[in-house]
Amino acid sequence: MTINQSGWRPTAPASGAAAAPTFTGNKALMLEEPLIFEIGDAHTTGVDFAEGDVAGSRLGDLTRKTPIGLPGLSEPETVRHYTRLSRQNYAIDLGLFPLGSCTMKHNPRLNEKMARLPGFADVHPLQPTDTVQGALEVIHQLAHWLVTLTGMASVAMSPKAGAHGELCGILAIKAALAKRGDTDRKVILVPESAHGTNPATAAFAGFSVEDIPATAEGRVDTAALTARLGPDVAGVMITNPNTCGLFERDLKAISDAVHAAGGYVYCDGANFNAIVGRVRPGDLGIDAMHINLHKTFSTPHGGGGPGSGPVVFSDALTPFAPLPFVEKQGDHFALVEEETAGDHHASSFGRMVAFHGQMGMFTRALTYMLSHGADGLRQVAEDAVLNANYILRSLNDTLDAPFGGSGPCMHEALFSDDGLADGFSTIDIAKGLIDEGYHPMTMYFPLVVHGAMLVEPTETESKAALDQFIGALRSVAERAKAGDASLKTAPHFAPRSRLDETLAARKPVLVWKEPGLAVT
């Protein structure tokens, strides 16, 4: 024989000692990355510009004399820096993201492609309207979808996010009350399970906020609410489906009662995904509702925005909607701004943003709606609700479901920390889930449930993905019930272990300083 050793190398793993620390601090694909201020410098740039002298100084004696302190990196270094950072993030693209109330569904890439068409991405907001008819038509078409899906009279497109939309709705209510001289209505009623933005928004508009209790089954206490109505109540802010994941089955009756008492109904539409295509909120008698395009209509969350929060209005509030808006006049799409509003829209409460809203989100949302169609959107709601109920019923033998007896949930399943071992709480389950490869559910919200865990799977998860998640949550919950101490120090396998938020808040370090200058 010939013994050919040219291909020799060890090909079967040996067992043996544990790993030694690495020189770099990296762990194979888990790569540590310094700050740009530690690796870049003021002379490096990743952008090439034309060479040569540039003339001209009409800077009014304010020519910059001091360095700014901005580090630069070459393009390959830049791509590597941000790619490495990206790998320390969890994301929908990596797995199920059950963050209740946030509707972390798949973000279709066709949306991204359409938003980047130069005809949408490379258009200036102040171009003559004749040159942007297609952009205005997108806004008009999306507006048609939104008012049709909600059964409402009109929609204001400019609010930049959900909270901004809430503000839009409340300002319209305020304007409507002012118009009829009804300025003694100073109170907004808010269920105690509401999103924190609701009271913050109402307070901004000068209303005082009164909490309305929830019933034992997790819904608004209709009797308490209607009893509180009167000449000092401007309206109510209700989330439907509510933050306990339940449909407010009395909402129509509540709306009628509020209207009879002279108030308005604001509906927080954060949870619209549960009912889109199956229920039109307009049929429940509401006056205003914001729609988070970044939730129900799949525009990306982007690590915390940008969002988009159009607000649909009833006939009663339509005259007070903010400027600007798009109107079809014959074959032409007109942009109604301050100058053209005039008598036509004299009661508008004004402008909320420069320009016309989140166009980049509009193109994505319209793309998504066209893809699903009326039939697909209905299926979205059904699958979102089916998935949530599947999780609720698969786990309520292990975790306490405080409203499990209140009928089916909508798009999210709510559990409490009741039954965990002493000293164990929701956060331990959350951090344990991180080690299992999941982003945790929403924790400690809504406030009406002790140690709340709000699980929203969305409709874009397969049954296999749900089953694996259910298995993981069950396993972690059982460890928490058994008092497994290793959960208290989880996560163990994430890029960082638990971070010291007390230190961060006591001695805030919000910008990087050269080590020599840093305050210790």
Place this chain on the structure above:
Amino acid sequence: MRYLPLTGHDRVDMLAVIGASSIDDLFVDVPDVARLDGPIHDLPMHASEMAVERHMSALARKNLTAGDAPFFLGCGAYKHHVPASVDHLIQRGEFLTAYTPYQPEIAQGTLQMLFEFQTQVARLLGTDVANASMYDGSTACWEAIGMARRITRRGKAILSAGLHPHYVSVARTMAKYTGDVLDTAAPRLTADTDFEERLIAKIDDDTSCVVVQYPDILGRIADLKPLADACHAKKALLIAVVTEPVALGAITSPGEMDADIVVGEGQSIGVGLQFGGPYVGLFGCKEKYVRQMPGRLCGETVDADGRRGFVLTLSTREQHIRREKATSNICTNSGLCALAFSVHMTLLGEAGLRRLAAINHAGACRAADRLATIPGVRLVNDSFFNEFTLDLGQEARPIVRTLADRGILAGVSLGRLYPSEGALANGLVVAVTETTSEADVETLAVALEEALA
């Protein structure tokens, strides 16, 4: 449907686990009056990717894009070249499809990026600290006015005539509800700002803040230091608004001139025009005011093993904790646009930003000189960065429309921005950036001369 993984079999099996006989059982709490028995009418049914793309592309083609025309619009949104790697990086799924970093152990990518962004913004604006971004420049401006009210406990804000009229409009809308009194004025077609004669003269013991834009809506640049001193003498704050951050590569930052709060529109760096949004609001201030700041803040800390890490911090200012006592009802920032800004700024670096600014300014100087040679046209500005105002001697708005018909996007007419101010009707604001060629300027000059004749 391509975005829905459940199969018919799955749905049947899952209903069985739940103990429901049909999907309708899960919607049992919906009252009859609101129950729909099928897809909503008047809307199309689902469509293939190809069909949707065709529909959207047809709409996109109806617009005249900035890249297809000699282009001179600014006034709060600027056309700059954005390197290809910026858009690639923001489309990394781990950035694009992540949520707000509420679980810091698995969000260090977003958090470190925000910490870097905050530092870049603070240095650019010349402030001690900056937040993790706001919706846009106009909402950041209003939030700054509200912050000044909280700090000074006074309710009168004096807005410069050179502040973007949309920003004024937003502030006016909001002030109706907070009770702030706004002192406003329209600009005049002169080389001088209203700092001396109007703003400084008006500051009194009730003044919470003075708000100025730098460079202003007509492109003018003026020293903020005397104004800052005048504000501070009366214990009022100076708020500076920057709508073109590239300018700060060439001129002294507002923070260096002692502005207390500096806000801005970051769209110029990395974000693109996008017909007005989404953009990214910049917000910086002096360190002593940090607890009155709106918006999210990222801070440095350590993990349980002593390793450096980052978290959202000082969140007790925010709505989900303070509820009706929050500094603002905002709960979103503009994270992905902040990322685009930060990536582009990292690519530029100090050297690149300063070169970019110099090229912008030089091009604007050349264009201003050329356009001022047109008979009947007067250059209003003595000072400017990359944007200046022309007095056309006749109404600018129809001229802009005429030139648009010829495929030239000539600038922003002041008639569009100030429809009720007849004295401004002849004004045309022209922006010139690194994307503007000398040929573009010549095309505009020739066409403008013909249109005015």
Place this chain on the structure above:
Amino acid sequence: MSRYFTEDHEWVDVDGEIGTVGISDYAQGQLGDIVFVDVPEEGKSLTKGDEAAVVESVKAASDVYSPVSGTVIEGNPALADEPALVNSDAEGDGWFFKIGISDASELDELMDEGAYEAFVAKL
């Protein structure tokens, strides 16, 4: 010198006409790590029950109410740099503010140490 407590967990030490106000040790334990305290300015006039100060932990901000009416003499300057004093010595160095008491009869409505201990025991 005598010490009084409120049902909202403030304490006030009375020395002549001057009261020193803070939050109870029980309260600091419930709040967890204190990261920031906003104390009232000198000269601020307070009515009993007014929001006088804010105490913040990482995830919560709580209002502190004035147990008596009067005019603020000074806020505790040490808390700006060392909010943790509230955790380590809530009923001593972690005091919030001193107030010139305008109506000593209001003290009659407050609890003494024993009554407060009994009150807390029932919570």
